[in-house]
Amino acid sequence: xxxxxxxxxxxxxxxxxxxxxxxxxxxxxxxxxxxxxxxxxxxxxxxxxxxxxxxxxxxxxxxxxxxxxxxxxxxxxxxxxxxxxxxxxxxxxxxxxxxxxxxxxxxxxxxxxxxxxxxxxxxxxxxxxxxxxxxxxxxxxxxxxxxxxxxxxxxxxxxxxxxxxxxxxxxxxxxxxxxxxxxxxxxxxxxxxxxxxxxxxxxxxxxxxxxxxxxxxxxxxxxxxxxxxxxxxxxxxxxxxxxxxxxxxxxxxxxxxxxxxxxxxxxxxxxxxxxxxxxxxxxx
Numbered sequence: 461x462x463x464x465x466x467x468x469x470x471x472x473x474x475x476x477x478x479x480x481x482x483x484x485x486x487x488x489x490x491x492x493x494x495x496x497x498x499x500x501x502x503x504x505x506x507x508x509x510x511x512x513x514x515x516x517x518x519x520x521x522x523x524x525x526x527x528x529x530x531x532x533x534x535x536x537x538x539x540x541x542x543x544x545x546x547x548x549x550x551x552x553x554x555x556x557x558x559x560x561x562x563x564x565x566x567x568x569x570x571x572x573x574x575x576x577x578x579x580x581x582x583x584x585x586x587x588x589x590x591x592x593x594x595x596x597x598x599x600x601x602x603x604x605x606x607x608x609x610x611x612x613x614x615x616x617x618x619x620x621x622x623x624x625x626x627x628x629x630x631x632x633x634x635x636x637x638x639x640x641x642x643x644x645x646x647x648x649x650x651x652x653x654x655x656x657x658x659x660x661x662x663x664x665x666x667x668x669x670x671x672x673x674x675x676x677x678x679x680x681x682x683x684x685x686x687x688x689x690x691x692x693x694x695x696x697x698x699x700x701x702x703x704x705x706x707x708x709x710x711x712x713x714x715x716x717x718x719x720x721x722x723x724x725x726x727x728x729x730x731x732x733x734x735x736x737x738x739x740x741x742x743x744x
Contacts, residue, residue, distance in 0.1 A: 499514045499515070500512065500513070500514045500515040500538050500541070501513045501514055503687070505638075506638075508522060508523045508524065508612070508614070509521070509522050509523075509635075509638065510545070510549075511681060511687065512534075512538075512542055512545070513686070513687070514538070515534045515535070515536070515537075515538020515539070515541070515542070516532070516534035516535040516536070516538055516539065516564075516565035516566060516568070516569075517532045517534065517560065517563075517565050517566035517644065517645070517683050517684060518532065518642075518681050518682065518683060518684065518685075518687075519531055519532045519533070519534055519542055520532075520633070520642055520681060521542075521545065521546055521549060522611060522614065522616070522635070523549050523550075523553075524611035524612040524614070525553075525612060526553055526554065527553060527554050527555075527556060527609075527611055528546060528549055528550040528553050528554070528555045528556070529555075529556050529558065529609075529611065529616060529633075530542075530546050530555060530556070530557045530558070530573070531558050531560065531633050531642045531681075532558070532559060532560055532566040532567070532642075532644070533557060533559070533566070533567055533568065533569030533570050533572070533573065533597075534565070534566070534568065534569045535564055535565045535566075535568035535569065536568070538569075539568050539569025539572065540569070540572065542569055543569055543572035543573065546573075554576070554577070555573060555576040555577070556576070556577050556579065556609075557570060557573050557576060557577065557578040557579065558579050558580075558618055558631060558633055559578065559579065559580040559599060559631070560630060560631050560632065560633070560642065560643075560644025560645065560646075560683065561580075561581065561626060561627045561629065561630050561631065561644055561645060562580065562584060562588075562589060562592055562593060562627060562629075563627070563645070564593060566644065566645075566683070567580075567593060567597065568593075568597075569597070570596065570597025570598075570599075571596035571597040572597075573597070577600055577601055578597065578598075578599040578600050578601065579599060579600075579601040579602075579603055579607070579618065579631070580599040580601075580602060580603070580629070580631065581602070581603060581620045581621075581622075581627075581628075581629025581630060581631045582602035582603050582604035582605075582620055582629060583604075583620065583622065583628045583629030584602065584628065584629045585602075586598060586599075586602075603618060603620045603631065604620060604622075605619075605620060605622070606618060606619045606620065613637060614635055614636065614637045614638065615635075615636040615637065616633065616634070616635060616636070617633070617634040617636065617675070618631060618632075618633050618634075619631065619632050619633075619634065619674065621646065621663075621667055621670075623660075623663050623666070624658040624659070624660040624663045625646050625659075625660060625663035625664055625666075625667050626644065626645040626646055626653065626654070626659055626664070626683075627645075627657065627658060627659070628658050630644055630645070630646050630667075631644065632644060632646060632671065634674075634675045634677075636675075638678075638679065639675075639676050639677060639678035639679060640677075640678070640679040640680075640681065641671065641675060641677045641679070641680050641681065642681045643671075643680055643681065643682055643683060643693075644683045645683035645684070646664070646667050646671075646683070647668075647680055647682045647683065647692060647693055647696050648682050648683055648684050648685055648696060649680075649682040649684070649685025649686050649687075649688055649692045649695075649696075650685050650686075650695075650722070650723045650724065651684050651685050651723055651724040651725070651730070652699075652720065652723050652724065652725040652726075652730045652731050652732060652734070652735065653730065653735065654729055654730045654734075655729070655730070655734040655735050655737070655738040656729055656734075659738065660738070660742070661700055661703070661704065661735060661738045661739050661742060662742055664696075664700055665697070665700055665701075665704075668693060668696070668697040668700075671693070672690070672693070677690060677693075678690070680692045680693060682696075684724070685724075699720060699723075699732075699735075700735065702716040702719060702720075703716070703732055703735040703736050703739060704739050706732070706736050707736045707737075707739035707740045708739075713736065716732070717732040717733070717736075720732055
């Protein structure tokens with residue numbers, strides 16, 4: 461009986477510590493991270509192109525004479541606001557929605573585009589999408605390779621990377637005239653990547669090599685973070701190379717991790733430590 465009481469006492473203490481740790485992590489890391497991610501900044505890039513940054517994943521709206529292209533549909537209130545903006549610009553024009561991947565911060569607004577074409581990577585299946593995100597806003601087109609779309613004087617390429625990078629079917633969108641790449645979460649700006657599910661550090665490194673060979677890139681719209689040039693890709697590449705070094709040589713870990721202390725991150729899931737563990741897992 462005494463032994464049972466002792467076990468229950470220590471179990472209660474451990475549970476209390478875990479709860480307090482979870483609450484602390486929420487207020488220190490997750491809550492500020494989510495609040496910052498919900499902030500929305502609208503940039504009128506030019507007459508036809510609007511960038512809507514934040515509110516979930518970064519989004520783009522490209523308008524032509526007959527079609528409006530929407531890249532990622534955000535989440536929560538920002539998703540509704542984006543849809544209202546799109547519909548005001550579109551009028552009677554067709555709308556094509558592209559989801560760079562299946563995570564809710566990039567696709568939850570799909571529900572506002574009923575009757576329109578919604579495209580996602582073809583390595584997913586409808587069953588997978590339904591299981592992850594429910595029945596509202598399921599894509600209507602599953603892209604296996606690439607799609608080329610003329611839009612006025614712009615030429616749009618939608619490319620399915622076709623391998624595990626951030627997810628199993630990341631899609632990027634390239635605007636040839638503007639030399640602009642919408643990279644989804646394949647490229648982030650000063651934010652640690654989410655290394656869970658099938659996220660593959662080797663896939664990221666391969667994508668960093670492949671994309672500049674596929675496209676002439678001057679401007680990158682990352683999945684999260686400010687718009688920039690090729691330095692955004694190179695900085696993100698260096699992050700992965702540094703974490704690869706840290707995984708192979710623990711004596712260098714602290715110094716390399718410290719380089720990214722000002723990056724947005726969440727312990728365990730979106731952090732240098734998570735990326736290091738992903739590289740170590742890759743070796744086995």
